[in-house]
């Protein structure tokens with residue numbers, strides 16, 4: 001007999017209660033790597049990893065309602081943020097390999113990602129290539145059965161502690177814009193790679209610059225075909241808009257409830273109730289969207305939810321400071337005020353800025369004419 | 374009462390600000406090169422002391438407005454120095470002007486306070502009293518924050534003698550503190566905006582400066598409006614020294630700050646979130662001011678109280 005949703009939820013709650021780590025996640029360096037991998041491994045062993053992945057690749061293929069129940073329990077249990085060093089592997093590189101990888105690539109990498117054995121990072125952005133990703137210039141030249149890579153990436157989160165990087169390169173020297181790119185698996189200990197961590201406003205070094213000096217990558221590491229990298233990169237963009245951020249959205253709602261409980265100042269009542277209404281609206285939109293995503297491809301409305309979340313997070317951070325002031329607990333710890341604040345800022349920048357997303361929403365959801373860019 | 378509809382710097386004010394600019398010029402103050410979370414300029418503090426800037430409001434022919442202009446100018450620097458409390462608050466609360474820098478705290482003397490690591494005096498707003506505490510060497514421990522001001526906390530507040538200044542001083546302390554918040558915010562906002570304007574003019578994406586996109590332009594114009602509004606409300610508060618003006622100026626500044634900072638960081642992309650880009654020198658501090666005196670909602674209640682003369686429930 002199949003398990004009911006309530007039973008599923010009860011099982012998730014019990015498992016989380018027994019297994020969520022008690023000490024907070026370290027914020028950078030090898031300790032943050034060990035912590036993220038250990039947590040991923042524990043979820044795998046408990047049968048909770050890869051909820052969204054197909055069964056053929058060791059995933060659970062959980063229904064959307066189960067995913068929602070899991071993430072609600074996850075937030076309630078104060079489990080480690082899903083935005084940790086395993087995020088790129090489980091939510092980006094893994095799904096890209098599932099969509100576009102060869103059997104060999106899939107059978108080698110997917111189990112390692114799922115079992116918490118490897119950290120992945122993303123190497124798309126460059127110093128002069130941010131919002132305009134198609135302008136990237138780091139090049140890979142085919143030499144025999146290898147690509148020889150030269151150039152520079154930046155803002156690569158966790159690059160300093162990663163085993164692999166999903167690297168977007170210009171492999172056709174005569175190409176322009178989104179033509180002639182390749183999506184490549186780059187092993188981070190290959191000779192010629194130098195990583196320089198960059199300190200963020202939140203204190204720790206969360207991302208890094210990566211330099212490539214005649215780095216040799218086997219052609220068999222190209223995913224989705226040589227010079228077809230744009231399509232490969234775009235194949236997983238939708239994935240991130242589905243349920244991957246549910247945990248963060250649910251945690252934010254919980255954070256609002258915590259603020260309401262902590263507040264003693266009647267002057268903030270209106271602000272807090274506004275935030276509560278926003279959190280409820282966000283929950284309704286994201287659940288509705290997630291359920292819809294189960295029955296077919298979802299459009300760009302996911303971008304609207306993401307923006308709503310990001311901007312609400314920014315206002316929650318403001319209310320936190322008003323309530324707790326400088327005496328706010330754990331300003332410097334993960335999920336402390338400093339982090340919430342920083343995370344809230346980066347939410348409207350990382351993975352496509354709010355302005356670029358609004359351009360997309362205006363065009364694709366509202367059907368407005370394309371502006372000049 | 375005359376209305377300061379027109380505001381041009383007087384000759385004296387121009388001279389003082391010119392002198393300040395010169396002094397800052399000789400110190401060659403630049404944004405710290407290595408990523409640091411907080412930078413206090415002791416050399417600047419020393420020079421300002423020598424130059425008599427902290428006593429400006431007691432000098433013949435000068436007042437709070439002149440003091441405010443100095444506080445605003447200092448806030449524009451990428452380093453911090455304790456000036457607002459010394460200039461706008463201390464003169465009527467300290468017997469000895471030498472007992473600065475001054476730190477301020479609400480509620481408990483044990484709470485962390487800006488500038489406490491170097492402060493010689495702490496003023497505590499107890500709600501029904503103002504306490505003045507002389508701070509001996511070694512009485513303070515540093516508190517690490519993400520606010521770019523040096524923060525500290527008294528190790529053993531109970532052990533330090535506190536002078537009660539009386540319930541009658543609470544309103545004055547709050548008024549001046551709110552004035553100080555608004556004036557300082559005005560200076561911080563201006564430098565933050567200048568930094569971002571420079572960035573969007575030079576940074577190119579899609580083959581053109583990002584400052585040419587209307588989505589960017591419109592919000593930067595709104596940020597500029599907020600900066601201007603903060604400035605004029607702050608200067609008005611310093612000019613009138615009235616409860617309502619000070620509370621309204623602080624409410625506006627504290628309310629505008631989050632959106633203002635957000636937009637500014639937004640247009641600097643990932644670069645703007647690093648300690649290698651100077652913007653945080655000002656936005657960190659703006660964020661700290663946001664949490665003082667009950668934040669924008671606390672200041673709004675104070676404003677309502679002042680405007681309706683205590684008739685607000």
Ligand SMILES: Cc1cc2nc3c(=O)[nH]c(=O)nc-3n(C[C@H](O)[C@H](O)[C@H](O)COP(=O)(O)OP(=O)(O)OC[C@H]3O[C@@H](n4cnc5c(N)ncnc54)[C@H](O)[C@@H]3O)c2cc1C
Nearest residue numbers: 122124125130131155156157346350353355639640642643
């Ligand atoms: C925390 C964090 C983690 C990240 N991790 C990674 C990672 O792991 N791997 C990786 O490759 N990258 C990563 N990034 C980089 C991210 O993808 C880029 O920051 C993002 O694409 C924006 O590029 P940019 O920072 O260069 O900003 P810019 O492109 O310079 O944009 C600056 C401003 O101009 C605006 N703008 C640009 N074009 C337009 C337009 N046409 N219309 C209106 N406004 C416009 C933008 O919206 C923005 O406000 C990360 C970023 C952050 C903040």
